[in-house]
Amino acid sequence: MPAARPAHFAVLATCLALATTTSAWAQTSKLPVTSEQRRVADQVASAGVPLSELAPNAPDQHVVKSGDTLWDISALFLKSPWRWPELWGMNRDQIRNPHLIYPGQVLMLVKVDGRATLQFARDAGGSGAGNGVVKLRPQMRISAVDSSPIPTIPLHLIQPFLTDAVVFDTDALAAAPRIVAAQEGHVVLGQGDLAYARGDFGNGTDFRIFRTARPLTDPTTKEVLGYEAPYVGTAELTRTGENRTGADGKVDIVPATMTIRQVKQEVGIGDRLAPAPARNLERYVPHAPDKAMAGQIAAVYGDSIIAGQNQIVALNRGKRDGVERGHVFALWRDGARVTDKTQERAEAIKLPDERHGILFVFEVYERVSYALIITVKEPVKPGDRFTQP
Incomplete structure (x- = not known):
């Protein structure tokens, strides 16, 4: 040979x-x-x-x-x-x-x-x-x-997120099948419980359960970038619904029966059912964008108003803007507005913007992406600016 x-x-x-x-x-x-x-x-x-x-x-x-x-x-x-x-x-x-x-x-x-x-x-x-x-x-x-x-990065910091959140380009969940009642009048449901749901299930039997989606908006233009849907759990369609006509001619609406298989948090009335996009836990490779790029923090993931190191934020840039998984961005803090009193006449000035952190993009949608805060000196909030590093 x-x-x-x-x-x-x-x-x-x-x-x-x-x-x-x-x-x-x-x-x-x-x-x-x-x-x-x-x-x-x-x-x-x-x-x-x-x-x-x-x-x-x-x-x-x-x-x-x-x-x-x-x-x-x-x-x-x-x-x-x-x-x-x-x-x-x-x-x-x-x-x-x-x-x-x-x-x-x-x-x-x-x-x-x-x-x-x-x-x-x-x-x-x-x-x-x-x-x-x-x-x-x-x-x-x-x-x-x-x-x-x-x-590439500590995967335990982002792995739960890859299950917990999904972004839909449109408010698709508004028309998705919904849980309308619970077994024996329960208000919340757990693993193994039965739930009753209405809607178009198509040919599917396995569904993921999402809480009502919240819109993610651009801090400046107010454009809706997507709809973030928190993950609640999974359910299986075990019996389809039907409309029954009684002897008196009245139609009874019988919802479909779902069995709750897994729960991340308690399932409630009004939660939506939808097949979710496949999620891949890849070995993301850090790299700078190959062109000038800038944007803003659209939201902090979760219930927090501000974010720190090892927390996740949504960016107002996505695939359509050229953002890729693995992109690294620099975080900037707006310079403070102060008064210069060193002259006879005081004058308002703005201090230079200061770079104070690094973002690492790990999930990208059409108009929005998610990034992990790798390092940061001060709290991060919606509206903060980022650029190529």
Whole structure:
């Protein structure tokens, strides 16, 4: 068999890995790398990045450990963690798929002629041939069932949200089937209870239950961007409804019977039933937008008026504006209006706007998107501004 060319190493390695690892790892290996990320990687792959772009305390090497995220590692080596493609592009021959960095691997920072490249080492002590740097070659990778690549950001912060909220482009829930009565006169329902509902169920039998949707509006234009529907639980259609005509000619309306299967919170009369869009928990890759972009915070998720670090906010920009999952934005605080009293005549002035936080987009709809507040200095509220980082 002829020797595989270097460009084919990643393909061959992936094929071998798919035969020996879990299906979860296999799905992860197919995650996309955008053309913009490849473009940036290509720019720096041959020579690395200038030392001036490294974080002040960038380590010579780092052993990837459980609990690390791609964001954490980017922050170790680079001044700007969202410049992930450049971290990956430091040595594209070795880090061919940035989604596949595992606990136990050793990353080594190599500095030559004012430039830096990132490579894998054999171990923390640098044992092995030469300086401890090892070239990747096709090989079997046999992983334990619980072994998986490190995530981009702490997934536990957004995973509940991906079940809890859905945004509809129109107020579709207003016409969706609704719960009209409960078993034995109950006001609220729990798992296993029967509920009675009316509406057009189509051919479906499995439904998700949502509370009445609230409109998300643009802070400036007041345009309705979508309708956020809090998730309540799931229900199964166990008996269809019908209209019965009695002997006296009167028509009795008999609602459909639903069995409550799961509950996030108590189910109540008036809650709506609808199939929800499929939700994918992807390994989001941080990257800056490839064009100038700006917008405002449309709402804070939940019942809070203001938000802080690790909370979720809705943005007034979505797919139609070019927002992507993984986009990183800078948060800005409006400069205060003060009075300059240093002259004979006092004069009103406005202080400069100050950047004070970072947002990470993880869910995108047509006109609205959701972002996690990664860092922030002051509380965030609807109307606050964001831009590309």
